[in-house]
Amino acid sequence: MEIDFNKNSDGLVPAIIQDFTTRQVLMLGYMNEEAYNKTVETGKVTFFSRTKKRLWTKGEESGNFLNLISVKNDCDNDTLLIKVNPVGPTCHKGTDTCWDETNESSFGFLSELESVITSRRVNADSENSYVASLFEKGINKIAQKVGEEAVEIVIEAKDNDDNLFLNEGADLLFHYLILLQAKGFTLKDIVKVLEGRHK
Structure with missing residues (x-):
């Protein structure tokens, strides 16, 4: 070099x-x-x-x-x-970075979306928030929604409408993020599993 x-x-x-x-x-x-x-x-x-x-x-x-x-x-x-x-914090002041930021993985907009889901779950205004209403209905309803979205994306995969396919994919991912939080997990936990399999 x-x-x-x-x-x-x-x-x-x-x-x-x-x-x-x-x-x-x-x-x-x-x-x-x-x-x-x-x-x-x-x-x-x-x-x-x-x-x-x-x-x-x-x-x-x-x-x-x-x-x-x-x-x-x-x-x-x-x-x-x-x-x-x-190995440990990088900055001499004891912080993860020299810009005083936490050294965590970020998944861009998906991380932002996880934060929004957390906020809606914690604030729990089920009359005005679809997410809060799902959490209020419990794990069975959330899991059911993931199942419904999974079936819909399979159906769209067999057709030729890319827009519908992508929208169903977005719906599935959105509801899966909700299900992860309902089970006490986040995308980071899924990434750890995938990294473990990659090795």
Whole structure:
């Protein structure tokens, strides 16, 4: 891999650190060629500390190492994306990331939808909320709705109306998210099962 350490007069390139599993950005550091080589050799992310003026392996004092998974170069060969498995919090202030964010997997809009479902369940205004009314009716009704939506998507799969097929898929997924919460689970629990099978 070609890395342009000479682009800047200090011989440093930015290194963006990303959690391999959650895809959250954890921190930004800087590497010179020696730090990069040590990172690859040891499997522990090592930076060049601009304040200490020396190599610095993340976790050398705290034990919160960044175990190397992969390194990618950007299109200009002057910025690195380093994917890691972190051991403990990454920030020196004790937070998961240097932006004080929780290092959790996010499924984009589906995570937002899970939050909405949780809010409707907790606030339980069943007169104005379809979700709240389902939770009020109990697990049997929720499971029944998932079954109905599953049958409908099977029927639409046999036809040629892509719009109806996708809408039934959305209905099925929506009701499945409700059922997961009714059973005390979330998408993260399903992902763990799938990851376990993948190994």
